[in-house]
Amino acid sequence: MNWFASVDPLYAHGTTGIVILIAIIKIVVGFASIMGAVTLMIWFERKAISKMQSRIGPQRWGPFGLLQTLADGIKLFFKEDLIPAEADRFVFKLAPYLSLVPALITFSIVPVGGTLHIAGHTVQLQIANPPMGILVMLAMSGISVYGVMLAGWASGSKYPLISSVRASAQMISYEAALGMTIVTIILATGSLSTHDIVTAQAHGIWHWNLIRLGIVPFVVFLIAITAELNRPPFDVVEAETELVGGFNTEYSSLRFALFYLAEFMNTITMSAILVTLFFGGPAGYVPPIHHFAWIFPILWFLGKTVAFAFSYIWFRAALPRFRYDQLMDLGWKRLIPLSLGWMLIVAGFLVNRWWGLSMIVTVIAGWFVLTRAYSLGADRTSGADSVLPEVGQRPTPSRLYRQRTTKGEK
C-alpha cells in the first residue's frame, strides 16, 4: 500500500515479518525509555527542588538517592487499595488510566532522532508518524482532561470535586491558546506531521521556529502548556492549602502511583513537544564520525528536553501560585487574543509583505479596541452579576487603587 509508505518509509517495501519486528522493537524501546525517564525525572525534580530550598532531598537508596523512586513505587504497590463508600466504583477505577494513556500516546509522535538503516530498511527514530501529526497531541491533551475530571467526580467527596471542576475549566481555557500557536507552526511548516516540522528546522539555528516565528508563539505555548500540565505556577488543581490534596485526595496505592506517573510523564512529553515544535527537535551539530553519527541527534534531543524539564522544576521552586481568577484572566484576556493576533500576522507575512503589514495594523487596532473594552469592563460599578453573587469577585490591588483615586478626584 502506497499510503503507508507515504507515512513512514519503513513500510515502503510492504509489511514483512522483519518490518513488524522493527515496529514492535520501536514500541518496546520507546515504552521502556519513557518509563525509565519518568523515574529519573521524579528523582531529578525532588533532588533539584531540595537543592533550591537548601534541603538534602532523597539520599538513602542508591547513589545520590537514585533508587528512591523505585523504593516509593514498591511501597505504594504494597499499600492498601481504598475505594470510598460514596465513590462511583467503575469511573473511580477508570480515571487513572485515562490520564496515563494519553501521556504515553503523545510521546509516540515525538521524533527523538534522525533516520537509521537496519537490514535494508529506513527507520525513523519515532514510534509513529501519523499524517495528522501534531493534532494527536492536541487530541490527547483533550482526553487527559477526563482523567483529572472523572477522578475528582468519582471520589464522591467535596474537595476533589472542586479540584476537578477547576481543572476542567482551566484545561479547556488554555487549549484554545495552545491550538492557535500550533496553527502558527503548521502554517509556517506547511505540514501537520511532526517529522516534517522537525526537518523544516534542521538547517541551523535561524530556521528554528523559536526565531523564525518571533518569540511570541513560544512564550504563549510555554505558558499554555504549563497550565495544561497543571504544574506550578498554575497548580490551583492541587492547591493543598485550599483543597486538602487535589483531585487525587481519595486515591491510594497503585492508582495514586498511576496519577503520579502520568503527571511526570506529561511533563517529560510536553518538554519533548516544546523541543520538537520550537527548537528543531534532534537538530544540531553532527561530527563526521562513521557508524555512530546517528547517536548525536538523539543526544541533542535529550539535552534540549532535559533543559526544559529543568525549567519546569525551576518554575515550581521560584514562582508563587496564581489565584484562580488571575489564571482565567491570563488565559482568556491575554493569551488567546495574543496568539490569535500573532497567527494573523504570521499568516499575512506568509502571503506577502503588504498583507503582513496590513495584518499588523489590524492587530494593533484590535488591541486598542480590546484594551478599551477591558478598562470599561473593569471600571463598571453596576450590573453583570445577575447569574452569580459577588462572592468570587475580588478586585486586584491596582484596580482598587484606580477606583479609589478616581473617586477622590470627584
Add this chain to the structure above:
Amino acid sequence: MLALSYALPSIIVFVASAALILTGAVGVITLKNPVHAALSLIMTLFGVAVAFIAQQADFLAAVQIIVYAGAIVVLFLFVIMFLGVDRREGVEVQPLVGQKTLALFGVVVTISGVVFMMARSHWVTGIPSLSGSKLANGAHNVNQLGTSVFTTYLFAFEATAALLIIAVVGAVLLARRERSTGEAQ
C-alpha cells in the same frame, strides 16, 4: 462475497469501530447515570474517529476527537457536575404525554429511510483505496478540506461562522443581563 472485495485488516477495523459505536450509542440511552451516559458518548465518538481513519480521513478523525470528545463532552460533564444532576433519578418521569410511542415511531421512520437510501443510492464509501483516490488526487486531507471550504463552499462556511458568533453573543447577553442601577447598589 465480503471477503473477496475487502482485505481482512479492514474488516477487523470496521467490526471493531462498529462495535465501539453501537455499544456506546446503546449505553448513552440505557445508562441511568448521566456521567456514565456521557462516557459512553465518548466511546461512540472514538469509534467514529476509528471509522474515519479507516477511510483515510485523518484530519476529520483528529478534529472529531479534539472538538467533540475534548471540548463538547467535557462541557456536558462540567454542567452535569456543576448542577449536581448526577445520581438523581429524574429519568422515570415523562415530560411529554406518549413520548415513548412517538420516539419509537421516529426510530422506525429513520432506520427505514436510511436502509432505503443505502439500497438505492451510490455513495462514495467502501474500500479505502477507492473512496480515497476518487476525491484526493494525491493531495493531503487538510489541503483538500481547506481548498473546498475556502473556494467552493465559502458562503456556507462564512454563514456558519456568523451564525455561531451570533449564537455565542446572544447566549452571553441572555446570561449576563444588566440589573437596573438602583437594584445593584
